[in-house]
Amino acid sequence: MEGNIWLNQPYGDIVDYIIKNYHKKLSDQLKDLSKLTTTIMRVHGLEHEELFEVHRLFHTIQINMVQHVIRQETRIFPLIKRYSIRPIDELLDKAIKEINIYKEKEDNTEELLSKLKTITNNYTAPQDGCMTYDRTYELLKELHENIMEHLKLEDEILFKRILEEKVQ
């Protein structure tokens, strides 16, 4: 997705797009992968010790991203949507305050994803795996891409635009 198309879109539309296209998909991916990473660890953990680390990294990412979605959908996005409809300073200040708290609490998800990518050999399942193993690695790769694209739209477009309003 090209970021530039979002530079002039109303904030409320960007928020709706993020919830519909990233957050909902993310919640489904996390639920499926929680089961899958546990299953392959149980079935293949004897031959592939790295599956214990895959399981641990994934579940730490899961905690981070569940909190990410809930913080944004309960605290940040409603303020942005209100500001989008009624662009007054008071709402802008409130939204900026919440964005700054979110940024201060920034977790280590990107670092964990890069460790996951390395330990899974760029999400390549081994020859002696099985269909579930293949599917799990395929979904982990999709999860990685989904999270990176979605953080980019939030941090580099949506939040950046809102924070810059105050400087103008």
Ligand SMILES: [Fe+2]
């Ligand atoms: Fe998000």
